[in-house]
Amino acid sequence: DTGVSQNPRHKITKRGQNVTFRCDPISEHNRLYWYRQTLGQGPEFLTYFQNEAQLEKSRLLSDRFSAERPKGSFSTLEIQRTEQGDSAMYLCASSQTGTANQPQHFGDGTRLSIL
Amino acid sequence: AQSVTQLDSQVPVFEEAPVELRCNYSSSVSVYLFWYVQYPNQGLQLLLKYLSGSTLVKGINGFEAEFNKSQTSFHLRKPSVHISDTAEYFCAVSLFSSNTGKLIFGQGTTLQVKP
Numbered sequence: 001d002t003g004v005s006q007n008p009r010h011k012i013t014k015r016g017q018n019v020t021f022r023c024d025p026i027s028e029h030n031r032l033y034w035y036r037q038t039l040g041q042g043p044e045f046l047t048y049f050q051n052e053a054q055l056e057k058s059r060l061l062s063d064r065f066s067a068e069r070p071k072g073s074f075s076t077l078e079i080q081r082t083e084q085g086d087s088a089m090y091l092c093a094s095s096q097t098g099t100a101n102q103p104q105h106f107g108d109g110t111r112l113s114i115l
Numbered sequence: 116a117q118s119v120t121q122l123d124s125q126v127p128v129f130e131e132a133p134v135e136l137r138c139n140y141s142s143s144v145s146v147y148l149f150w151y152v153q154y155p156n157q158g159l160q161l162l163l164k165y166l167s168g169s170t171l172v173k174g175i176n177g178f179e180a181e182f183n184k185s186q187t188s189f190h191l192r193k194p195s196v197h198i199s200d201t202a203e204y205f206c207a208v209s210l211f212s213s214n215t216g217k218l219i220f221g222q223g224t225t226l227q228v229k230p
Contacts, residue, residue: 004158006158031215031216033215033217033218035218040222040223041222041223042119042205042207042220042221042222042223043159043205043218043220044220045217045218045219048215048216048217050215055214055215056215056217091158091159093158093159095216101147101164101166101209101216102216103149103161103164104161104216104218105161106151106158106159106160107158108156108157108158109157109158111156
């Protein structure tokens with residue numbers, strides 16, 4: 001079990017630029033989640049994949065955000081035309097297929113800073 | 116809508132003292148309950164979960180939690196804390212009926228263990 005891997009760990013960019021983050025889940029996990037965590041707050045759900053299908057998106061996920069999971073393996077989260085309010089930690093988690101009680105395993109996150 | 120409230124934003128405690136971190140939730144449907152711990156610049160690690168059965172659940176690192184349905188609470192306890200327990204603790208719920216298993220988190224409680 002190599003755990004959930006996220007890259008990069010840190011990203012600093014200027015406002016208006018596009019950024020892309022990558023998440024590699026635990027290999028046998030079908031479910032993949034993205035969360036956003038701002039300073040001093042708990043993580044907030046952004047989107048969910050089961051295999052390659054994106055089955056739920058939060059209203060937090062504006063049109064500038066897009067996520068993919070081609071072939072049901074790794075996932076990418078892209079933010080276009082970044083804004084100051086996008087500064088946050090972006091967390092990826094994965095779990096086995098089953099009921100909603102399957103524990104989620106989290107990566108160490110990508111911290112995004114917008115200048 | 117579901118929500119999770121962690122009643123204390125910070126809990127200072129001396130080493131080897133007992134500690135309780137409080138969590139209340141609001142939901143019109145049945146939920147699963149989780150506690151996660153987050154160390155600085157890391158992702159979240161599962162401490163314990165309540166799915167069904169005995170209301171007292173034991174987790175890793177000597178932590179335990181008790182589910183109280185009538186009070187809609189899931190407080191986390193440890194009889195004797197260590198310096199290494201200093202971290203951010205998050206209570207979370209997911210819905211029985213959820214197809215996604217997405218987590219709804221509280222705001223977090225910072226546990227500060229002093230020597």
